[in-house]
Amino acid sequence: AQSVAQPEDQVNVAEGNPLTVKCTYSVSGNPYLFWYVQYPNRGLQFLLKYITGDNLVKGSYGFEAEFNKSQTSFHLKKPSALVSDSALYFCAVRDPDNYGQNFVFGPGTRLSVLP
């Protein structure tokens, strides 16, 4: 069975500093990996995905994520955080060989960027 862990419930970072939101996964085969962001009273917004190829994936709003197969991790990063980045971030995995089973999400990490 697939699972996603986000070991930190909350991440606090000062504006202008780099940020990292951690994600590890457990899945058989080669998964598709995703990051979504959720603002208050809103749905999920797609940030980026890893399918294959370069381990460093660039996405929306200056975010990027690094895929590490040996550590089964897919950490989200941004070189310089903005106050407007404060939101709930979800890591998700999808089995490309089982399309009908869709996304498995982690529990979420709340990011607070302090001015």
Add this chain to the structure above:
Amino acid sequence: ETGVTQSPTHLIKTRGQQVTLRCSSQSGHNTVSWYQQALGQGPQFIFQYYREEENGRGNFPPRFSGLQFPNYSSELNVNALELDDSALYLCASSLEGAAEAFFGQGTRLTVV
């Protein structure tokens, strides 16, 4: 903002009642999925529809059912509502074969 729209945005129901939530998928997207997001948790997969047929289901009881229409819009129906059904219900649409999905803003259901 994505082109996925959900209605209503908020809903209050009494335990034992039935509810129908609606979703219009992004233009051209023929696959629609529904998720339940309880407070403080990540979204949980309920089921997926492709070309009007259910083609995947998560660990939800049969009182959770759905439909997809020829224009790819979708409904989620929940019978015999329980207090634990209180959650944000998210609809997502995607193109056939695409990896990512695009989510609507959700319907906040409160069961009292």
